[in-house]
Amino acid sequence: MKEEQRLFEIYLRNKGLKMTSARETVLQAFLRSEGHLSAEDLLAAAKRIDPGLGQATVFRTLKLLADAGLAQDACKDEGPRRYEHVYKHSHHDHLVCVGCGRLIEFCHPQIEKAQNEIFKEFGFRATGHRLELRGLCADCAKTFDLEKE
Amino acid sequence: MKEEQRLFEIYLRNKGLKMTSARETVLQAFLRSEGHLSAEDLLAAAKRIDPGLGQATVFRTLKLLADAGLAQDACKDEGPRRYEHVYKHSHHDHLVCVGCGRLIEFCHPQIEKAQNEIFKEFGFRATGHRLELRGLCADCAKTFDLEKE
DNA sequence: ACATTAAATGATAATGATTATCAATATCAT
DNA sequence: ATGATATTGATAATCATTATCATTTAATGT
Numbered sequence: 001m002k003e004e005q006r007l008f009e010i011y012l013r014n015k016g017l018k019m020t021s022a023r024e025t026v027l028q029a030f031l032r033s034e035g036h037l038s039a040e041d042l043l044a045a046a047k048r049i050d051p052g053l054g055q056a057t058v059f060r061t062l063k064l065l066a067d068a069g070l071a072q073d074a075c076k077d078e079g080p081r082r083y084e085h086v087y088k089h090s091h092h093d094h095l096v097c098v099g100c101g102r103l104i105e106f107c108h109p110q111i112e113k114a115q116n117e118i119f120k121e122f123g124f125r126a127t128g129h130r131l132e133l134r135g136l137c138a139d140c141a142k143t144f145d146l147e148k149e
Numbered sequence: 150m151k152e153e154q155r156l157f158e159i160y161l162r163n164k165g166l167k168m169t170s171a172r173e174t175v176l177q178a179f180l181r182s183e184g185h186l187s188a189e190d191l192l193a194a195a196k197r198i199d200p201g202l203g204q205a206t207v208f209r210t211l212k213l214l215a216d217a218g219l220a221q222d223a224c225k226d227e228g229p230r231r232y233e234h235v236y237k238h239s240h241h242d243h244l245v246c247v248g249c250g251r252l253i254e255f256c257h258p259q260i261e262k263a264q265n266e267i268f269k270e271f272g273f274r275a276t277g278h279r280l281e282l283r284g285l286c287a288d289c290a291k292t293f294d295l296e297k298e
Numbered sequence: 299a300c301a302t303t304a305a306a307t308g309a310t311a312a313t314g315a316t317t318a319t320c321a322a323t324a325t326c327a328t
Numbered sequence: 329a330t331g332a333t334a335t336t337g338a339t340a341a342t343c344a345t346t347a348t349c350a351t352t353t354a355a356t357g358t
Contacts, residue, residue: 016304016305017305017306018304018305018306018353018354018355019354019355020305020306020307020353020354021353021354022306022307022308022353023306038344039344039345040344052308053307053308054307054308054309055308055309055345056307056308056309056310056345056346056347057306057307057308059344059345059346060306060307060346079343079344080343080344080345081344081345095267095268095271095273097273104271106267106271108263108266108267110259110263111260111263111264114257114259114260114263115260115280115282117257118244118255118257118282119244119282119284122244122253122255122286123286123287124244124246124282124284124285124286124287124290125284125285125290126282126283126284127283127284127285128282128283128284129280129281129282129283130279130280130281130283131264131278131279131280131281132278132279132280133264133267133268133273133275133277133278134275134276134277134278134279135268135273135274135275135276135277136273136274136276137271137272137273138272138273141273141274165333165334166334166335167324167325167326167333167334167335168325168326169324169325169334169335169336170324171324171335171336171337172335187315188315188316189315201337202336202337203336203337203338204316204337204338205316205317205318205336205337205338205339206335206336206337208315208316208317209317209335209336228314228315229314229315229316230315230316
């Protein structure tokens with residue numbers, strides 16, 4: 001809990017930015033949450049702490065959190081952008097059903113390894129990666145086949 | 150060239166939709182293009198074929214193309230959604246520099262293989278995947294380190 | 299503590315991308 | 329050709345995000 005706050009403070013200081021109560025509120029709301037959340041979600045959560053909080057501040061702070069490496073956006077094709085935790089949250093990739101939207105999180109060390117090879121190959125310093133597999137889950141595949149006939 | 154058109158026609162027929170000249174125009178424009186293109190890009194290209202074409206039609210048709218499996222969206226975090234070719238275009242993954250935006254396309258058979266294992270493991274029928282590695286290219290990493298001091 | 303300076307805030311307007319509406323038109327099966 | 333229905337382009341509407349701006353707030357130096 002406190003560790004992330006410290007990281008955020010350090011990040012802000014290095015950038016010549018200020019730690020404000022509004023930013024603290026947003027950070028708290030973010031840390032208490034789980035899963036993929038949009039700016040709107042986070043605004044709602046943060047307003048439960050400070051009802052006077054402005055919407056724009058959430059957007060702004062969310063960007064800072066991402067830049068600070070505490071949040072990253074979880075690539076979703078529809079709707080608003082969604083963020084997820086990075087710090088002290090084990091990395092996972094996504095398997096999503098294009099039929100029903102079911103989302104499975106998985107982790108495949110071999111893939112992670114291969115990715116690092118690629119970063120090295122192109123002389124990149126890794127900052128993140130995102131792997132999204134899309135397909136039909138067993139149930140939806142069944143339904144889909146029936147529709148075809 | 151013609152093959153994609155046939156596929157699209159079949160797709161439309163199966164869905165009870167109609168092949169119209171507007172859709173043909175959009176498809177032609179899409180097939181002639183390369184790379185990642187937004188709805189706006191495609192509208193511009195399609196208008197060179199038929200200046201009277203409406204913007205909404207491009208959005209609508211692009212969705213159909215994606216649904217038909219001819220296009221898929223190339224996940225980009227900023228700006229409008231962008232689509233890329235699927236059919237008869239070899240799959241590639243993306244390595245993007247968060248500093249300068251440089252985009253490298255690569256292909257790593259081992260990763261592809263591992264992905265198929267995951268689909269199998271969860272009983273999914275694969276329809277697509279997207280892998281995006283993000284980092285700093287050598288040049289930007291250098292600049293970045295200097296800034297810190 | 300206090301003043302100073304620059305950044306941050308919330309409200310609101312503005313933008314950009316996408317989607318909904320709708321009357322007129324075009325397509326397909328018959 | 330005819331009729332049923334999908335499609336069109338124009339426009340308005342919506343959704344997410346960003347810009348603007350007067351006021352407030354935090355960090356720094358005294």
